[in-house]
Amino acid sequence: MPYGISLKSLNATASPVLELWDKAAAFEETASMRALNYPPHLTLAVYQEIDLDQLAEALDRVFRTCPAVTLSFSSIGHFENEFLVLWGRPNNGEQLFQLHAQLHREIDPTHCHEHYRPGNWVPHCTIATKIPMAKSQAAIGWANRNRMRFPVTFDAADCVRFPPVEILREIRLPCPTGQQKAPPIIGGAVHAENGRH
Template sequence: MPLAVSLAARNSTADPIMALWDRFSVHERAPSMRDLAYPPHVTLAVYEEDAVEESDIFAALRRAVADGSVVRLTFDSIRTFEGDSTVFWAAPRPDETLIRLHRTVHDAIDPARCHPHYRPGDWIPHSTLATAIRPEGEAAARRLAAAFEGAITVDFDALEGLSFRPVRIIKTCRLGSSG
């Protein structure tokens, strides 16, 4: 199973993101994000199983949590990754702390070992909202995304190493208090 480093929101500030999961899920084959059984998150790195060891993930986590602060991100638009299946995601406003965490993880583990979409220069910060939109639900999901207004602020209070599908937490590093 692949390994990942993710910034997770394990607190009530994540509720509006989960509400978006639910709004998009009516257009999915199955509720992809609820079925993942993992909180709203921003993935910083993904590695194939044989590219890194769990000890590499532990070392990256130790370096990345040096300041231990909660990462507060504001999401103000919904975008898509186009492909075989359209992925809908919440886009955060630019945030230096998030960029620094991403850079620190990749300073700890050679970026060449990372999935290309998560490497420095190619990574697009995002929190996924839906991955399994039915073809007949895509137009409605696109209208839902286009109608999104306002901003959602989420306090990401955990940096985690995990393997996935299914998600298995390897290590959680709690970050400061969320308020």
């Protein structure tokens, strides 16, 4: 049963991502992201098997003193698996890569799914996971034409087991002093897909 560690956005800055979920869902048989009941997120690691204490301890060591992470997005990328996956590409990823590296110093990366290992990982905020290949060209065309720019504040980190999804531990990340935290908009559980999410 797989396990994951993610950064997620539990506040109103996630609204533009939710709008992209709804627009991208037009290419899917069933809206994949809304069905998750889990907020916009960036997955840092996926493990097929791992000691749960080690997972929770790594989460604590990396994130217990970490402030919220604000990233800007301005384009949409894609992965081709069994289905086409569309995702938002963060622009300013230096802090993200530092957190990713720190996490993989806590847990040997050889235990991690190859797509999430240092050197392979592509930071991404998924907006659709189940676009059939018959609609992939139309979806990629839409993604290439979609020129948006917005920031998202990721104000929580968690470790989960899936499926069925179980949040094992969650840490709220404080917003920097003087930054007003927006009200929460969504909660729930993580999802699994074909290799990347």
